[in-house]
Amino acid sequence: MAGKLKIRVDQDKCQGHARCKSLAPELFDLDEFGNAHEVGDGAVPAGLEDKAWLAQSNCPEIAIEVTEE
């Protein structure tokens, strides 16, 4: 069994494409300019792992890191 996943949006790389918010609204939020950040501390609740990877693999700026704890 893999460990729990954690996500982080690199604020220097994010340009506000909002693909992550569209694919995984439970895991990402947008600020008033439309730039993304992870919800809470970025811990991915059980069952949402696929959505975390999907968001990561659709970000055009490669701004999302997914790590296993």
Add this chain to the structure above:
Amino acid sequence: MSDSASIMPEHPPVTDWVNDFDHTDPTWTENPFPIWEKLRAASPVVHTERFLGCYMPTTYQAVKEIAYDTDHFSSRRVIVRDVRPEITARAPPITSDPPEHKPAKQLLLPPFTPDAMKKLEPRVRAICNELIDEFIADGKCDAAARYTKHVPVRAIAHMLGIPEKDGDLFIKWIHGILELGIKDDNALMEAVKEMTGYFAGHIEHRKQNPTDDLISTLMNARDKDGNPLADEHVLGSLRLLLIAGIDTTWSAIGSSLWHLAKTPADRERLVKEPELMPLAVEELLRAYSPVTMAREVMKETTVSGCPVKPGNMVLLSFPAANRDPSMFPNADKVVIDRKENRHAAFGLGIHRCVGSNLARMEMTVAIEEWLKRIPDFRLDPAGKVTWSEGTVRGPRQLPMLFGKAN
């Protein structure tokens, strides 16, 4: 009459694409995909002497390197043209470089967030249905002239707070700037002048009668020192929103319907599985990205190992990047439920399209409402599909027949 001296000689037909490419050549306009494949096989960066000297990155990687490198590549000219006159009409933030770019862009971002677009969505759904009501009984239509064009025109007019009925004027100006303007400087200057005069009138009117639309939002914006924007900045940004907000989405909706008209399997799948729409919209954006941008080389450097020199423009083809097979498996095939899709249809880096959330919403709604009312349709074999030339690619005539083929 336009002054003939301002029109450059006709472009000779291209015979050597690798060393003499021309994105206004009729062959490119009709079907650019095999050309891009040929260029990509030759080099990550190709060059033409046309347009006073211009490079084109052909791979996703090379496009990305240039988009991220604001030090060597300027956005002060964003259309590759035959001429490079003095820069007079700026359109911040698209024509801005750092450090001016960020504050100009920040002003425009809040009105275009996904949440803001949700509020606009019901009006766009209504616009789509009003348009379909006008032609559905005919059993056929030119979808580019009757539908795909009007959705973005009316949506952006609604946002800006200007009359939707002025749409024909907007289309005329945009044609002058994005298509005729590549080869005819007078056509471009005339369109910019008319457009600027039009918006100046709306700004003056709002000084006496404030409104709560996007024009007023820009007029009320303050820079970091608390000063209002100069009228010239407001006018430039309004020109940008109108130019960037219409042809582009018109093209994206049109290419999507063109694809669905000739691909019954994808059409039927979207009717049966509407939850696929978000993935489908991204895939249609990738495969038929409408917008090619430009940069100007400011300092000598290399891109993917290829030397580039100042004095040249760069044709920054996000559409070609999105067809690069080293980035996208089956790049030339529309995979309607493609899962991994880092497409660059809205650009990469700091100039990410400010209207991307608006464009996505308009595309989604326009395709959804069309499929609800007209689930079966096909290209009319008696008509001809034609494509726009140059900077923004999409169908400008799109004759359709409704219902199942006999």
